[in-house]
Amino acid sequence: MSGKVSYLQWMLQVLKNSVELGGFPEEVYHILSKPERVLMVSIPVRMDNGKIVVFEGYRVQHNSALGPYKGGIRFHPEVDLETDMALALGMTLKNSLNGLPYGGGKGAVKVDPKKLSQTELERLSRGYARAIAPLIGDLEDIPAPDVGTNPQIMAWMVDEYSKLKGRNVPGVFTAKPPELWGNPVRLYSTGFGTAVAAKVAAEKYLGRFEGLTVSVHGFGNVGQYAAYYAAKWGAKVVAVSDTSGTVYDPNGIDVELAMKVKESTGKVINYPRGEKLDPDASLYVDCDVLMPSAIENVIRADNVHKVKAKVISEGANGPTTPEAEKVLYERGAVIVPDIAANAGGVVMSYLEWVENLQWYWWSEEETLSRIKTLMENNIKRLIAKYESLRSEKGPVTMRNAAFVLAVERVYKAMKLRGWI
Ligand code: NAD
Numbered sequence: 001m002s003g004k005v006s007y008l009q010w011m012l013q014v015l016k017n018s019v020e021l022g023g024f025p026e027e028v029y030h031i032l033s034k035p036e037r038v039l040m041v042s043i044p045v046r047m048d049n050g051k052i053v054v055f056e057g058y059r060v061q062h063n064s065a066l067g068p069y070k071g072g073i074r075f076h077p078e079v080d081l082e083t084d085m086a087l088a089l090g091m092t093l094k095n096s097l098n099g100l101p102y103g104g105g106k107g108a109v110k111v112d113p114k115k116l117s118q119t120e121l122e123r124l125s126r127g128y129a130r131a132i133a134p135l136i137g138d139l140e141d142i143p144a145p146d147v148g149t150n151p152q153i154m155a156w157m158v159d160e161y162s163k164l165k166g167r168n169v170p171g172v173f174t175a176k177p178p179e180l181w182g183n184p185v186r187l188y189s190t191g192f193g194t195a196v197a198a199k200v201a202a203e204k205y206l207g208r209f210e211g212l213t214v215s216v217h218g219f220g221n222v223g224q225y226a227a228y229y230a231a232k233w234g235a236k237v238v239a240v241s242d243t244s245g246t247v248y249d250p251n252g253i254d255v256e257l258a259m260k261v262k263e264s265t266g267k268v269i270n271y272p273r274g275e276k277l278d279p280d281a282s283l284y285v286d287c288d289v290l291m292p293s294a295i296e297n298v299i300r301a302d303n304v305h306k307v308k309a310k311v312i313s314e315g316a317n318g319p320t321t322p323e324a325e326k327v328l329y330e331r332g333a334v335i336v337p338d339i340a341a342n343a344g345g346v347v348m349s350y351l352e353w354v355e356n357l358q359w360y361w362w363s364e365e366e367t368l369s370r371i372k373t374l375m376e377n378n379i380k381r382l383i384a385k386y387e388s389l390r391s392e393k394g395p396v397t398m399r400n401a402a403f404v405l406a407v408e409r410v411y412k413a414m415k416l417r418g419w420i
Contacts, residue, residue, distance in 0.1 A: 007082075007083055007086045008082045008083070008085055008086035010086075011086040011089050011090060012033055012089075014403055015029060015032055015033060015089065015093075015403070015407070016029055016033075017400070017403070018400070018403035018404050018406070018407045019032075019407060021389070021393065021396070021400060021403075021404050022404040022407055022408055022411075024407060024408070024411050025411075025420060027420050028407060028410075028411050028414070028420065031063075031414065031419065031420070032062075032063060032089065032092065032407070032410065033089075035060045035061060035062040035063075035085055035088055035089070036061050036062060036063060036064060037060075037061040037135070038058065038059075038060050038061070038081065038085070039058065039059045039060075039061075039132060039135055040056070040057070040058055040081065041056075041057045041058070041059070041128070041131035041132060042054050042055070042056060042057075042131075043055045043056075043057055043109065043124060043127040043128055043131055044127070045120060045123045045124045045127055046123060047120055048117050048119060048120060055109055055110060055111050055124060055127075055128075056109070056110045057107065057108060057109040057110070057128050057131060057132075058079075058081050058084045058107060058108050058109075059105065059106075059107040059132045059135060059136070059141070059143075060081075060084045060085050060087075060088035060105060060106050060107070061088070061103070061105045061135065061141055062085070062088035062089050062091065062092045062103065062104040062105055062106070063089075063092040063103045063104055063410060064103035065103060065410050065413035065414045065417060065419065066092075066095065066096055066100075066101060066102060066103050066409065066410060066413050067095075067100075067101040067102045067103055068102060068103065068137075068139055068140050068141055068142055069088075069091075069102070069103045069104060069105030069140070069141040069142070070091065070095055070100070070102035070103070070104065070105060070141070070142045070143075070144070070174075070346070070349070070350075071087065071088055071091035071095075071104055071105040071106040071107070071143065071144070071146075072087075072091075072106060072107070072143060072144045072145055072146025072147075072149070073106075073107035073108065073109070073128070073143045073144070073145065073146055073149050073153075073157075074087070074106070074107070074108040074109075074146040074147045074148055074149065075108070075109050075111050075112075075113040075124075075147070075148030075149050075153075076108065076110070076111070076112070076147055076148050077110060077111060077112040078110075079108040079109070079110055080110070083108070084106050084107070084108045085106075087106040087108075087146075088104050088105050088106035089104065090104070090106075090339075091104030091105060091106055092104025092406075092410060093339065093403060093406035093407070093410075094339050094343060094346060094406070095346065096405075096406040096407075096409040096410045097339055097340060097343070097378070097382070097402050097403075097405055097406035097409070098340070098343045098346060098347060098374075098378050099374065099377070099378055099381075099409075100346065100347070100350050101350075102142075102350070105141050105143070106146070107128075107132065107143050109124065109128055111124065111148075113148045113149075121153070122156050125149075125153045125156040125157055125160075126156055126157070126159075126160040128157070129156070129157035129158075129160040129161050130160055130164065133160075133161055133164050136161070136172060137169075137172060138169055138170075138171035138172045138353070138356070138357065142171065142172060142173065142174060142349075142353060143157070143172075143173050143174075144173060144174040144175045144346075144349050145175050151175055151176055151177040151182060151186075152177065154173045154174070154175055154176045154177075154182075155176055155177055155180050157173050158170060158172060158173045158176060158180070158181075161173070170356040171353050171356035171357045174349035174350075174352045174353050174356075175345070175348075175349055175352070176352070181352075181355075181356050182352060183348065183351065183352045183355065183361070183362075183364075183367055184364055185348055185351075185364055185367045185368055185371065186345070186348050186349075186352065187221075187225075188221075188225035188228075189344040189345050189347065189348035189371055190221065190222045190225070190315065190342050190344045190345040190348075191221065191222045191223065191224060191225025191226040191227075191228070191229065191293070191315065191344070192225055192226075192229050192344050192368070192371065192372075192375075193341070193342065193343055193344020193345070193347065193371065193375045194222060194225075194226040194291055194293060194313050194314075194315035194341050194342055194344065195225070195226045195227075195228075195229035195230045195233070195291070195313075196229075196344070196371075196372060196375040196376060196379065197313045197336040197340060197341035197375065197379050198214070198226070198230060198289050198291055198311060198313035198336070198341075199230075199233055199235075200376055200379040200380060200383070201311045201313060201334060201336050201379065201383065202235075202288065202289055202311045204383055205310065205311055205334055206288055206289075206310060206311060209230075209233055209234065209235055209289075210233065210234030210235065211234060211235070211236065212235045212236070212288040212289055213235070213236050213237075213238045213250075213286065213287040213288050213289070214227070214230045214231075214235045214236065214237045214238065214287055214288070214289045214290075214291065215237075215238060215239040215240070215282045215283070215285050215287040215289070215290050215291070215309065216230075216237065216239070216240045216241070216282060216290075216291045216293055216315075217241055217280070217282040217283050217290070217291070217292045217293060217294050217298060217319075218241070218242065218292065218293035218294025218295070218315070218316060219240045219241060219242040219258070219262055219268045219293075220242065220293070220294070222293040222315040222316065222342065223240065223242075223291065223293035223294065223315060224255075224258075224259050224262065226291045226293055226313075226315050227240055227253075227255045227258070227291070228255050228256070228259065230255075230289070230291070231252075231253075231255045235289065236252040237252060237253045237255050238250050238252065238253065238285060238286075238287055239253070239281070239282040239285045239287065240253060240255070240258055240268055240282060241268065241277075241279050241280070241281065241282035241294075242262070242267065242268045242269075242279065242294075243279055244266075244267035244268060244269040244270075244279070245267075245268070245269040245276050245277060245278055245279055245281075246269075246276070246277040246278065246279060246280075246281040246282040246285070247268055247269060247271045247273075247274045247275075247276060248274055248275045248276075248277055248281065248282070248285055249273055249274030249275065250286070253271070253273075253274060254273075257271065257272075258271050280298065280303070283298060283299060283303070283306070283307055284303075284306040284307060284308065285308070286308055287308065287309050288309060288310055288311065289309055289310070289311045289312070289313065290307065290309035290311075290312045290313075291312070291313045291314075291315050292312065292314055292315065292316050292319035292320070293315030293316050293319075294316055294319070295316055295319070296316060296317055296318035296319060297318060297319070297321055298316075298319045298320075299312075299319055299320040299321065299324045299328075300321045300323070300324050301321065301323040301324055301327070303324075304323075304324035304327045304328060305327070307324075307328065307333075309333065310332065310333050310334070311333070311334055311336070312328070312333060312334070312335040312336070313335075313336045313341045314335065314336065314337055314338040314341045314342065315338075315341060315342050316338065316342070317338050317342065318338060319338070320335060325397060325399065329395065329397055334386075334398055335397065335398055335399065336379065336382070336398060337397075337398055337399035337402050339399075339402050339403075339406070340378060340379060340382050340398075340402050341379075343375070343378065344371060344375060347371050347374050347375060347378075348367070348371055351367055351370055351371065381405070382398060382401060382402055382405060383398070385401040385402075385404065385405045386398045386400075386401035389401050389404065
């Protein structure tokens with residue numbers, strides 16, 4: 001998974017293995033290894049100093065068997081078309097696995113957004129929205145934020161697209177600000193979903209969730225709410241960490257207080273109680289459940305022997321390397337993979353889109369209960385697939401099962417449509 005080029009190769013290998021493991025026809029691999037459509041755009045932006053800079057962008061529409069394309073827009077200096085193609089394939093699989101009526105897509109602009117002023121960022125966002133406008137639409141392709149983009153950028157884009165259409169089209173982008181047809185639950189939907197995944201898996205494999213000990217690596221948007229809901233549902237959060245360090249208290253951490261401390265001082269280590277350890281210590285403390293929610297590749301071959309958790313729910317993307325995953329399964333742990341455990345955000349995007357298409361909105365409470373039901377069902381379906389594959393084929397991981405399930409749904413749709 002290291003390096004830009006190998007990310008696509010890695011995704012294709014995962015796809016190939018899943019097609020074989022699931023016993024699907026070879027054509028499924030041939031179709032899904034290529035995107036249906038790729039758009040490359042050049043976006044001239046007048047900078048604040050009066051000069052024009054031309055940015056390169058893409059929108060990859062990977063597969064539409066299950067519905068309109070859906071996937072985020074990344075603003076990052078290191079993206080390229082190949083990375084975007086890999087990410088779009090990933091979205092086809094993520095949307096499929098999570099039972100959503102969407103195909104997969106992904107967009108990107110090669111830019112470091114931190115180097116732009118707000119006005120330059122706005123002009124770039126509007127320029128990108130105009131450039132991809134011919135291919136997107138609330139029933140065709142529905143982008144959302146990803147790394148380097150945010151609700152404000154979605155607001156500019158939806159405004160630009162609506163101006164082109166001559167009417168408001170709220171459903172064309174999701175994760176908009178709550179004041180502009182967004183939903184306030186988006187702020188915490190991913191962390192909420194990661195906690196749901198942990199709870200369902202713990203109930204299955206450890207017999208309960210209440211009273212179990214939980215550790216959370218990464219105390220940002222995902223980690224804070226994952227910890228908050230784990231505590232709310234009766235687990236004991238014993239460790240949380242950010243780049244400032246780990247707070248460890250075997251008697252339990254007051255997560256709401258830790259969130260306040262993080263908000264007011266920027267560092268969770270300023271939490272007034274507990275032991276203070278280094279940032280990665282949260283991966284190694286004694287606990288039943290671990291939710292790695294910071295960055296990729298934190299559980300690796302060289303440190304996996306220190307990880308004690310029995311159930312791992314991946315809030316972050318790619319926190320466990322394949323070598324480490326193998327070791328964890330050999331010692332009896334289970335890992336709810338990122339593609340399922342951090343799907344709360346895309347499930348929320350789906351609900352926001354449904355609200356927008358109907359010009360209707362649900363209360364925060366009703367939205368949360370819908371996400372909870374969808375996520376619980378998704379994780380239970382995944383566990384059932386994992387158990388059935390395991391009894392048929394021997395040692396497999398829940399990640400293997402997730403990809404098989406994802407490919408299966410797309411395969412069935414393509415077969416029914418007569419594509420295969
Ligand atoms: P964030 O920037 O809000 O939080 C990241 C947190 O991790 C910060 O608290 C940071 O201090 C901490 N961190 C970074 N490196 C660390 C280290 N080495 N040790 C300990 N802590 C460390 O980001 P986020 O939005 O919460 O996203 C976290 C992960 O979840 C990323 O992998 C992201 O791709 C993934 N994800 C996020 C969402 C979402 O809706 N936010 C959705 C899907 C996936």
